[in-house]
Amino acid sequence: MSTEHHMPLSGRVAVVTGASSGLGEATAELLAERGAKVAVLARRADRLAALVERIERRGGTALAVAVDVTDAEAVRGAAERTRAELGTADLLFNNAGVMLAAPITEVRADEWQRMIDLNITGLMNAIGAFVPQLVEAAADRGVADLINTSSIAAQNLFPNFAVYTGSKAFVSHASRNLRTELGAQNVRVSVIEPGIVKTELQGHVDHADSNAWLDDVFASQEVLEPGDIAETVAFLAAQPRRVNFQQVTVMPTFQAN
Template identity: 60%
Template sequence: MENRVAVITGASSGIGFATAKLLAARGAKVAVLARRKDVLDELVNQIRAAGGEAMALAVDVTSQASVDAAAAAVEAAYGPADLVFNNAGVMLPGAIEERQIDQWEHQIDLNVTGVMRVISAFIPQLAANAAAGATVDLINTSSIAGQNIYPYFAVYSGTKAYVSHLTRHLRAELGSKNIRVSMIEPGITETELQGHWTFQGAKDWLAGAQQSMEFLQPQDIAEVVGFLAAQPKHVNLQQVVVMPTKQAT
């Protein structure tokens, strides 16, 4: 990772936070993007205290202008990015009959359109680095929910199915240009996402799951990101499913 320029969205908590620290510890210059600038600043302080290099950018991935401005700031500070971890997302389970349209739209805008906004902003930098012979990665965070069926998670699962299938198509399109495209599909991971749940059925399921299995931790997924990025340039792991040992589906 020495001298690589890594961009991480959704970096203010969970998987993004852990991945930023791991990549910086391995030598990357890390740009951390999220809405909560105060948390990002603390993350940057931690990285720098450990001898790494990082910058914090307050970004709203539901705004193309915000993401474009961040891309320009990264390039001005560090040069063009050669690793983008497209990780921002939200999970809001609920019964479809409750017609929580605002929650549906929020998940679609963040998990689907937000992913596309980040790709749009950073693909010129990734392409330029690939053309120059660098190792280049676009890594998208999907979910096992993109493959499997879970009551009350229909909209969230649909957004993650989009991310997974998008990744397959982009790998076919961009691989010939030496841009590696990967997705990580985690099972249940202990992050802030579950703290946003309001639907009681999902809360009950979560409480039961916590009694029956040990959840993945953000550091577990960060290690996968590091593994993907460390492969030889000609090796592209397209899809990595990471599950708690006791989670069957």
């Protein structure tokens, strides 16, 4: 087997936000396994340190940057550190997010703001900090990738999840619009809309009806694993530079909507 086939992302510099668990953690490990140098960003420094240790133990290269993506200045600092220590980023998996649920009549404004801050503002902070590097890398190497994590909730209707679904609709539509700006500069923009995935995300939900629904799904159905989404990210990044999958919906086989 050729090195190129075994390590199709060799020479790439990838950045993963929300890397301390779930989709981000699994994706960082897989991208490193496929040859990319990976900067892992999240708030939990201990989890990032353990992740970097695992990657390095397997022969990969990783950099842990403890950062809250809602802090724009801190994310810009993370971008500068990534360039200085790993090189110019040419792949951003923009993944940090939170899912909370409650009937709108409960007026949990603090939870609404938390989702807006992380799922929308945090997403845009990472885009603002790293897109200049993606554009630069694309000019030099012919291609770069911006891959955003949305959700099937961006398309469908889920009671008690109005603000979460709205935030993910922003991610999906913003991604489609970003292609109109960045595609001409050889930066591919993709949005992944997963169905139900087994991650920590569901653990943040504290509304009884929503918890009962999620618990029933996890007890009775085979849902997606984080590694399934990691494989999707790696697949997108390994495409010929002429190929851009604009939107990828990944669903558990059982889930209809």
